[in-house]
Amino acid sequence: MTRTALKEMKAPKPKKCKNPACGISFPPQRLGQRVCSPKCALAIAPTNQERARKAIQQRERREIRTAKERVKSRADHMREAQALFNQWIRLRDAHLGCVSCDKPATWNGQWHASHFLSVGSSPEHRFNPLNVHKACSVCNNHLSGNIHGYRPELERRIGIEAVEALFGPCEPKRYTIPELQEIKVDCWAKIKELKGRAA
Numbered sequence: 001m002t003r004t005a006l007k008e009m010k011a012p013k014p015k016k017c018k019n020p021a022c023g024i025s026f027p028p029q030r031l032g033q034r035v036c037s038p039k040c041a042l043a044i045a046p047t048n049q050e051r052a053r054k055a056i057q058q059r060e061r062r063e064i065r066t067a068k069e070r071v072k073s074r075a076d077h078m079r080e081a082q083a084l085f086n087q088w089i090r091l092r093d094a095h096l097g098c099v100s101c102d103k104p105a106t107w108n109g110q111w112h113a114s115h116f117l118s119v120g121s122s123p124e125h126r127f128n129p130l131n132v133h134k135a136c137s138v139c140n141n142h143l144s145g146n147i148h149g150y151r152p153e154l155e156r157r158i159g160i161e162a163v164e165a166l167f168g169p170c171e172p173k174r175y176t177i178p179e180l181q182e183i184k185v186d187c188w189a190k191i192k193e194l195k196g197r198a199a
């Protein structure tokens with residue numbers, strides 16, 4: 001092999017200079033080099049003005065986000081927290097069938113998060129993982145949770161004592177906005193973890 005051939009083999013693939021006014025091909029000397037020369041780097045560097053404008057835009061976006069979060073009512077936070085909690089329940093039970101009937105995990109319809117004790121009658125168990133399980137939309141929507149099928153399967157899953165404890169005395173709960181925000185953050189983390197594991 002000749003000297004020049006060897007040199008060509010080692011030479012990095014030429015890149016096109018990212019300065020639109022230049023555009024020549026150059027052999028990059030380091031990873032991620034975008035321009036052929038310091039001169040071209042300077043030519044395409046954002047000006048201080050551009051940088052300042054970007055920073056202002058970023059700050060505005062952040063302020064809008066906080067303002068939106070501030071005007072949310074407790075009901076808004078409740079709805080969002082419940083939606084995230086339910087999403088987590090469906091992921092947690094992804095490998096299981098319907099808690100109330102014999103539809104298997106492979107059933108191709110819509111899955112819901114079904115409360116054993118309803119949110120209306122037992123709001124204190126609204127975010128209790130023992131009280132909420134994945135159910136098919138048929139049981140959850142049309143059979144009011146199909147409670148006769150729910151209880152025996154729930155007893156199998158969490159034990160008779162835990163089911164009976166759900167009926168026991170429980171402090172009434174009124175979730176504050178910070179509490180609901182905490183539930184949302186917590187559910188997000190759990191969802192992310194389960195999704196990461198599945199991927």
Ligand SMILES: [Zn+2]
Nearest residue numbers: 017022036040
């Ligand atoms: Zn250049």
Ligand SMILES: [Zn+2]
Nearest residue numbers: 098101136139
């Ligand atoms: Zn079902």
